[in-house]
Amino acid sequence: MISSTPTLLITPSDHPASDAQREERIANPSFGRIFTDHMVVIPYRDGAWQRGELKAYGPLSLDPAASALHYGQAIFEGFKAFSQPDGSIKTFRPASNSARFNLSAARLAMPALPESLFMEAADALITIDKAWVPKKVGESLYLRPLMFATDPFLGVRPANEYLFVLFASPAGAYFPQGVKPVTVWISEDYVRAAPGGTGEAKCAGNYAASLIAQSQALEKGCDQVVWLDAVNRENIEEMGGMNLFFVYKEEGKTRVITPELTGTLLSGITRRSLLQIAADLGYEVEERKLTVQQWRDDIASGKMTEVFACGTAAVITPVGHAKAKNFEIKINNGENGPVTMALREALLALQHGTANDTHGWMHQVCA
Structure with missing residues (x-):
């Protein structure tokens, strides 16, 4: 009511x-x-x-x-x-x-x-x-x-x-080191959410259940945890409480890909905004499933060039390394990528009023 x-x-x-x-x-x-x-x-x-x-x-x-x-x-x-x-x-x-x-x-x-x-x-x-x-x-x-x-x-x-x-x-900055690539731990022992559960809700219990995996990530020398799907432990879902994006460069085109919403992922407002901003900047955008094996293979082949996470608190955070029990992935030589930073600058310019709000996203509060 x-x-x-x-x-x-x-x-x-x-x-x-x-x-x-x-x-x-x-x-x-x-x-x-x-x-x-x-x-x-x-x-x-x-x-x-x-x-x-x-x-x-x-x-x-x-x-x-x-x-x-x-x-x-x-x-x-x-x-x-x-x-x-x-x-x-x-x-x-x-x-x-x-x-x-x-x-x-x-x-x-x-x-x-x-x-x-x-x-x-x-x-x-x-x-x-x-x-x-x-x-x-x-x-x-x-x-x-x-x-x-x-x-x-x-x-x-x-x-x-x-x-x-x-x-x-x-x-200020969500991560103490500021805008520098983070290292992430791919969790194979724990899952964040299962089909039919509360994954797309921002409820306290989701975050309480995530803390043990985050502690494991810190023990492994990582800043954050990456979640996989609960059924097959193959598909990439989220990073901590943030959405993930993967940048591809093929045949002269730049594609920005993020895992599709399945009911187990949070529908991030920053995520939604970046899909539009990426299109505005001339990048191709796509929402689809992406496996850990594809992540490894596409980095190795050079097709995937950057990875970043996004959320209200962290804005956009580059990912420089991903670790798991039996492998490690190095992304863009552990450095900030140009597409990641272009998207970050475009979002911040919009939010701070130095770029035109063409989508009507900013709400006037007071003079």
Whole structure:
């Protein structure tokens, strides 16, 4: 059920960071460690969304029996706000994040959040905390919407009560080394998602289940894990929480290929955007299955020239090496590739307002 709701109650923080404190914190932001002064909370009960509040960022109070803590009804999203050359602030494709948020909610038997309420919450939070938006290219204000079940009940059923929360974090580079090729571990012991499961939902359980494989990747000297399909352990699916792209050069043409969506992959908004940007730049684009053996063979033959991952947090990250139990793949001599960097620069130019927004992806928040 989707119902209308009153405008958010605005209760500004009585202890915001000083200008000096804020500037110090955002001078060199990493990712996900610094948070702004405010957050939005909106409860759901009695079959409807209630009036929400924008208030000071701080801890939440939960009943120990809250069903999200026991049965995992918890979803989230991630999108960004960018400073523009004229001093205004815009977000990148927030309506797409709202739509995916509701697809995740439906998969976990949770209520849909109206797009108008999602957008109102985001615009209000960004506007009150606009001084927290970094101005450097490649930096942004990361928005994290989430929803979880708060119903204090231990029966196994969808909850009747939920809480939507939105907070923000100034963001720099996702990987500490910046835009440098990462090394990935091809997981043969674990899978991220299976057919009929929750692979295309951004639910907390997917990420919890991935952590052991990520730990294994770190033990092998790798930055991230690459997931294979659950049935045959052959088809490449994702890299950590990011989508993968493979660049081919044959007969004078450049093709940009990404694994097709099968229900076990996350439908990345950055992924979708890059398919369009790649076409705009004159590259051929294709969505299809790609096996690990093809990855090895096509690198060896020289047909495949670059590999990169993409996502909201990391933007575009080149992949320089891939390791598995019995082999290793070196890509583009472990260096950044020209197609990867061209796509990254085109995306960032669009987001930061130095290129024309020909597809209408940028949403104006405030001047």
